[in-house]
Amino acid sequence: MVGMPSTSLFQNVEAGAGGDEMFAPDASVRPTYAALHDALAGLGPEEFRSRSESLAHSYLDQGITFDYAGEERPFPIDAIPRVIDAQEWSRVSRGVAQRVQALERFLDDLYTDRAAITDGVIPQELVSSSTYIVDAMVGYRPPNGVRIHISGIDLVRDGAGEFRVLEDNVRTPSGVSYVLSNRRAMAQAFPELFAPRPVRRVGEYPGRLLSALQAAAPDVADEDPTVVVLTPGRYNSAYFEHSLLARTMGVDLVEAGDLVERNERIYMRTTAGLRRVDVIYKRTDDDFLDPEVFRPDSMLGVPGLVRAVLAGTVVVANAIGNGIGDDKLTYTYLPDLIRYYLHEEPILPNVDTWRLEEPESLTEVLDRLDELVVKPVDGSGGKGIVIGPAASAQELDALRGRLLADPRGWIAQPVVQLSTIPTLVEGGPECRHVDLRPFALNSGDDIWVLPGGLTRVALPRGEMIVNSSRGGGSKDTWVFATDRPAPAGTGTASAQAQSQSSAEEERIEDPLDENYEEYDDLPEDHSEEPTREPDPVTSAIPLLDLQDAPDPEDDRNVPDPGAGPAGSGADGIAAAGEEEADDAQ
Amino acid sequence: MMLSRIADSMFWIGRYVERADQTARILDVMLQSITEDAPQDVPAACSRVYELFGSWAADDADLTVQRVLDRLVTDRQNPSSVAGALRTARENARGAREALSTEVWESLNTTSMGMPRGVRPSRMHGAFQFAKDRCAVVNGLVDSSMTRDEAWLFLRIGQLLERVDMIARILQTHDLADSSDAATVMLLRSCSAHEAYIRSYRGRVRASHAIEFLLLDSIFPRSAAHCLLEIDEALETLAKLHGSSFDRMGTAEPGRRIVGRAAASLRFRSLDDIVADFEDEMEQLQKVTGAVTRALGTTYFHPAT
Known part of the structure; x- marks a missing residue:
């Protein structure tokens, strides 16, 4: 390794702090990051900073923003990617899929038989005290059974470097658009960083999402169901994402006012009148979805939508009433639910959590309030979280009162020492805390986990809450492809076959290739391809009639005014000779 | 067939980009003439400019070239100013991105962001040139990258x-009564039609021909x-x-x-x-x-x- 540039680029990274994903406690570079570290260090600080600036600039130009307090702000992207090796990713993605599967079973159970309550896995109170069970949806089961078409499972690395689940998001997880734009921006600004190790592609997400949504269509839909994305509007903080997903899937982005219910069917208003809608990917909260069932004052809702869903003429993704699935109290039961429904051990552990409705837990938590993190069970976006060690005495007193008044409304967790990754700030790269939100899509046939996911980074020093509303940024997240199988002779045949098939599925980013495309073509279903029609007559008609073409012989005989006769003759012979040689092979 | 709301947005994107472009072209000619032509009655000339854009001077302080620039070029709250029209076009585009090509969106976005916050009379031609050039880029991208569909x-x-x-x-x-060559040339130039007219009518500028040309x-x-x-x-x-x-x-x-x-x-x-x-x-x-x-x-x- 070249000593000089590396020390100057990463000189502000406190070596030996521990918990950093790039640097081990002894200040050496961890093997997963070695290639990236060397490539970054090789750029040198000036080049790195100037390319980082062009990265930020391209985000402004593209309008990649989020709305905060009514203001459109760019979402900061950090130029130092996060790297996850193939083996660890394989465990994470299996763990995420397992969780989604258990949550699907749980939601289905809760809205139908409630066997988990009968069998004593979860207490009756979890359901009866939750504000998230939507009574109107009890007894409803979607056509293909899927309720969590899209999920985002938040993970953190604890002090020991293990990934743990911090929370599940099975209503409207956002952030995947930044995964896609981050990759595009990084591939443009730092194409050569992708060269040393194969990084798995993320561009197939929109196509996979569309497939999962189409697979959810009601039985009454046509062969090619009409899918739309429902946004609260362009002042929503995630509007950029709604727009990007609609655009990359090639479907309409609708607002509530564009939809109308007639005879328990949902239509959109188009320039040619009303048009049937089969699947709605909703990005609004349940509360605002249908004023007939939820808040009557909602201007964002579609009156009659829930009736249409229950009539089976339209499917809403994610299903209405999923909120109980990401209730933070449900979270505490998830390891038990995985064992109960799937008869498996959880692959990804939870963060230890106290349920405050249990009297002895409440007492313990109240005692240790200044060293714990306390979260509202229904919060998202970091709202309402109190971090004990960082809170003032008054804040803790106020919190104590709230916990005593509504223990069901809160959970408590030990402070998890989040891992860090060097991140460019004013004076150069410094260690900053990160989390990870992998995204999973459930098509009913399988659960697919997008390689990587959204790494959010808290930009202020020491800050543990990474949400964009708290001044968070993000990092491109790289999952390395599985190593290609070694030549025959090593390893067992079955292991080889397995790694080969997984290598086939793992598509690789290659921004240096001139044919590099941001998104993959939508996956096509070839099974029912109609028999090919015969070629139209025109394909038998040559573009140019031979009689109209100049005779090549004549052409050759016309002396080139610029070259001598000997030269052109020699060229002609050489060309003919090559052709023959080709034929002979 | 497309969403009615998006169709509406597309229509207004077209209108506002054109409004920005035309406003820049007209002001470029008219304000230039006001500042160059010293003996002219500046307040009266400014008042005519407001009138042309369906606006008016709130008080006499508005009747300067600088105020015209503030109100009709850089005021982002006024959807009929150059910057305001571009901003409105951009806001409409933000709600209709899936119907626009990425190139068109990005170029509208950078155009709107790139408009200066304030312009001095001595530098105004540069600002007009910027707006005209950027509108040409947007129109060119619309022309070359968008399918000839409903949108x-x-x-x-x-x-x-x-x-x-x-x-x-x-x-x-x-003013039809003013059939002087100078007035007719001004009219043609504010419509970006002077050169085209000269080629069609072989140089001779006449008021009635100019009207005919612009209308018919x-x-x-x-x-x-x-x-x-x-x-x-x-x-x-x-x-x-x-x-x-x-x-x-x-x-x-x-x-x-x-x-x-x-x-x-x-x-x-x-x-x-x-x-x-x-x-x-x-x-x-x-x-x-x-x-x-x-x-x-x-x-x-x-x-x-």
Whole structure:
């Protein structure tokens, strides 16, 4: 390794702090990051900073923003990617899929038989005290059974470097658009960083999402169901994402006012009148979805939508009433639910959590309030979280009162020492805390986990809450492809076959290739391809009639005014000779 | 077929980009002339500029070139200023991104962000040049990267209608009594038509020819007649896309009837007849653009369901 540039680029990274994903406690570079570290260090600080600036600039130009307090702000992207090796990713993605599967079973159970309550896995109170069970949806089961078409499972690395689940998001997880734009921006600004190790592609997400949504269509839909994305509007903080997903899937982005219910069917208003809608990917909260069932004052809702869903003429993704699935109290039961429904051990552990409705837990938590993190069970976006060690005495007193008044409304967790990754700030790269939100899509046939996911980074020093509303940024997240199988002779045949098939599925980013495309073509279903029609007559008609073409012989005989006769003759012979040689092979 | 709301946005993107472009072109010529022409009555000239854009001076302090620049060029809250029109176009585009190509969106986005916050009279030509260039880039990208589908047609119709509206406004404020060469050249230049006119009429600038050229020339892309005929064609294509049964008279659609009637009235009356009550005729022409906008609304943007 070249000593000089590396020390100057990463000189502000406190070596030996521990918990950093790039640097081990002894200040050496961890093997997963070695290639990236060397490539970054090789750029040198000036080049790195100037390319980082062009990265930020391209985000402004593209309008990649989020709305905060009514203001459109760019979402900061950090130029130092996060790297996850193939083996660890394989465990994470299996763990995420397992969780989604258990949550699907749980939601289905809760809205139908409630066997988990009968069998004593979860207490009756979890359901009866939750504000998230939507009574109107009890007894409803979607056509293909899927309720969590899209999920985002938040993970953190604890002090020991293990990934743990911090929370599940099975209503409207956002952030995947930044995964896609981050990759595009990084591939443009730092194409050569992708060269040393194969990084798995993320561009197939929109196509996979569309497939999962189409697979959810009601039985009454046509062969090619009409899918739309429902946004609260362009002042929503995630509007950029709604727009990007609609655009990359090639479907309409609708607002509530564009939809109308007639005879328990949902239509959109188009320039040619009303048009049937089969699947709605909703990005609004349940509360605002249908004023007939939820808040009557909602201007964002579609009156009659829930009736249409229950009539089976339209499917809403994610299903209405999923909120109980990401209730933070449900979270505490998830390891038990995985064992109960799937008869498996959880692959990804939870963060230890106290349920405050249990009297002895409440007492313990109240005692240790200044060293714990306390979260509202229904919060998202970091709202309402109190971090004990960082809170003032008054804040803790106020919190104590709230916990005593509504223990069901809160959970408590030990402070998890989040891992860090060097991140460019004013004076150069410094260690900053990160989390990870992998995204999973459930098509009913399988659960697919997008390689990587959204790494959010808290930009202020020491800050543990990474949400964009708290001044968070993000990092491109790289999952390395599985190593290609070694030549025959090593390893067992079955292991080889397995790694080969997984290598086939793992598509690789290659921004240096001139044919590099941001998104993959939508996956096509070839099974029912109609028999090919015969070629139209025109394909038998040559573009140019031979009689109209100049005779090549004549052409050759016309002396080139610029070259001598000997030269052109020699060229002609050489060309003919090559052709023959080709034929002979 | 597309969402009515998006169709509406496309139409207004077309109108606002054209408004920004035209406003920049007109102000470039008019303000230049005010600042160059020392003996001119500056407050009166500024007042005419406001009038042209359907605005007015709140008080005498508004009657300076600097104030005109503040209000009609850089004020982002005024959707009829250059920066405001670009911002409104950009806001509409933000709500209709899936119907626009990424190139068009990014170029609108950077254009809107790149407009200066304030401009001094000494530097104004640069700001106008920036706006004109950027609008040309947007229009060029629309032309080269967008499918000729409904979305494009609505955008195009918006652009053409705005152009008709602007030319009607300019002609309305033009003083017909002043048939001096200087006044006629000013008129042609504010319509970005001077060069084209010179080539068509071989140099001789005459007031009546200029009016004729701006209103009726069928192949000059900024003339009222040319734009109206193009709108009619676009409306016909739209109707065909919607599979409306063959419209033999070409009158089934209210929008086409309005446009066709206006075009015929301009083209088949004598010029003397049109200029007899010119101010009123130009007022009517502006009302035509409003009527077409409403007709599009009832047919496509807010159809009764």
